[in-house]
Amino acid sequence: MYQQWIRDFEVESFRNNLVTWFQNEQRDLPWRHNQTPYKVWISEVMLQQTRVDTVIPYYKQFLELFPSLEALAEADEQKVLKAWEGLGYYSRARNLHSAVKEVHEKYDGVVPEDPKQFGQLKGVGPYTQGAVLSIAYGKPEPAVDGNVMRVLSRIMSIWDDIAKPKTRKLFEELVRILIDTNHPSDFNQGLMELGALICTPKTPNCLLCPVREQCRAFSEGVQAELPVKSRKKPPRSLEMTAVILRNSQGELLIRRRPSTGLLANLWEFPNHEMVIESETQVDQLKAYIEEDFNIKVNITKHALNIKHVFSHLIWNIKVYEAETTDEISQIEGECFVNRDQLRDYPFPVSHQKIIEYILND
DNA sequence: CAAGCGTGGTC
DNA sequence: TGACCAAGCTT
Numbered sequence: 001m002y003q004q005w006i007r008d009f010e011v012e013s014f015r016n017n018l019v020t021w022f023q024n025e026q027r028d029l030p031w032r033h034n035q036t037p038y039k040v041w042i043s044e045v046m047l048q049q050t051r052v053d054t055v056i057p058y059y060k061q062f063l064e065l066f067p068s069l070e071a072l073a074e075a076d077e078q079k080v081l082k083a084w085e086g087l088g089y090y091s092r093a094r095n096l097h098s099a100v101k102e103v104h105e106k107y108d109g110v111v112p113e114d115p116k117q118f119g120q121l122k123g124v125g126p127y128t129q130g131a132v133l134s135i136a137y138g139k140p141e142p143a144v145d146g147n148v149m150r151v152l153s154r155i156m157s158i159w160d161d162i163a164k165p166k167t168r169k170l171f172e173e174l175v176r177i178l179i180d181t182n183h184p185s186d187f188n189q190g191l192m193e194l195g196a197l198i199c200t201p202k203t204p205n206c207l208l209c210p211v212r213e214q215c216r217a218f219s220e221g222v223q224a225e226l227p228v229k230s231r232k233k234p235p236r237s238l239e240m241t242a243v244i245l246r247n248s249q250g251e252l253l254i255r256r257r258p259s260t261g262l263l264a265n266l267w268e269f270p271n272h273e274m275v276i277e278s279e280t281q282v283d284q285l286k287a288y289i290e291e292d293f294n295i296k297v298n299i300t301k302h303a304l305n306i307k308h309v310f311s312h313l314i315w316n317i318k319v320y321e322a323e324t325t326d327e328i329s330q331i332e333g334e335c336f337v338n339r340d341q342l343r344d345y346p347f348p349v350s351h352q353k354i355i356e357y358i359l360n361d
Numbered sequence: 362c363a364a365g366c367g368t369g370g371t372c
Numbered sequence: 373t374g375a376c377c378a379a380g381c382t383t
Contacts, residue, residue: 044379047379048378048379048380049367050368050369051369051379053370054368088366088367089366090367092380092381122381122382123381126381128380143379145379146378147379164362168380196379202372231376232364261366263367310365310366310368311365311366312367348367349367
């Protein structure tokens with residue numbers, strides 16, 4: 001069915017214009033130096049749903065901490081999560097770590113270049129599979145991300161909703177036809193670079209576009225209306241409490257979150273989903289804490305309020321200070337630590353504001 | 362398939 | 373200032 005679109009389309013010109021433009025105009029980015037499959041892989045996972053400017057410092061630090069696939073494979077997950085702290089979507093870090101360990105053990109430390117094998121690793125979806133195999137190994141595989149869908153929807157004037165999973169498959173088939181098999185890496189990166197620098201979501205700079213002559217949306221003047229993307233539901237609000245609980249030595253109680261779901265395996269201050277509007281409900285909070293940790297506590301004061309916005313929900317956190325003279329039983333994932341030890345644990349950004357409050361105290 | 366899963370930048 | 377966005381994957 002795509003042949004119909006391709007028939008009158010100057011495929012050769014498009015490929016040459018795009019690849020030549022990329023070779024001349026590409027940005028100088030850290031992961032474009034001394035490329036190895038390992039480094040390409042790290043960068044591609046970090047870049048999932050994340051801006052280049054945000055990734056750069058994380059990428060540099062990550063490679064200093066884990067300079068080789070073997071180094072990452074042998075690292076503790078807590079160290080990996082700590083290196084990922086603040087970058088978001090933390091399952092990326094845990095899946096990457098797990099996948100790298102699998103490559104280390106099963107493939108003797110060599111990133112597999114068979115699409116089927118590489119694609120089966122944790123955290124490697126259709127995009128990452130194509131991106132790593134084309135960039136690192138020169139395989140003519142499609143790497144369809146948001147940029148590519150935006151660029152090609154304009155080039156070919158495709159009005160399908162790019163928020164639908166089905167639409168990505170359509171673009172993958174299209175790229176399989178269009179891709180420059182002599183320069184798969186430059187072609188794929190060229191599409192993404194074009195989307196990042198020229199064919200931007202709002203007010204694309206068509207006058208500087210190397211493939212303007214091949215763009216149907218430009219010739220029809222509809223580039224600003226593409227791509228079509230349905231919007232998702234607004235996040236729901238959750239009323240939360242958190243407690244800064246000190247023992248008699250002034251140490252702070254923290255705990256590790258569950259190994260699945262939101263912020264999995266990160267650490268946090270004890271918290272509950274509950275509304276506090278009166279003093280009686282502070283007593284309820286006290287009861288929750290005493291039940292959770294089987295100790296007696298006193299809530300001493302209200303510390304601060306935090307509003308934290310996730311992609312799919314909003315936390316409104318009321319933070320209190322509390323003290324206890326009891327010790328908790330030593331359970332894995334719960335412990336008292338002193339102020340200086342806090343920096344050794346990975347915390348979500350929402351709780352960084354609590355840490356700031358403690359350190360400024 | 363739709364929803365869950367983070368964060369910081371932008372206009 | 374709130375909505376949208378940024379090189380997606382998993383369930």
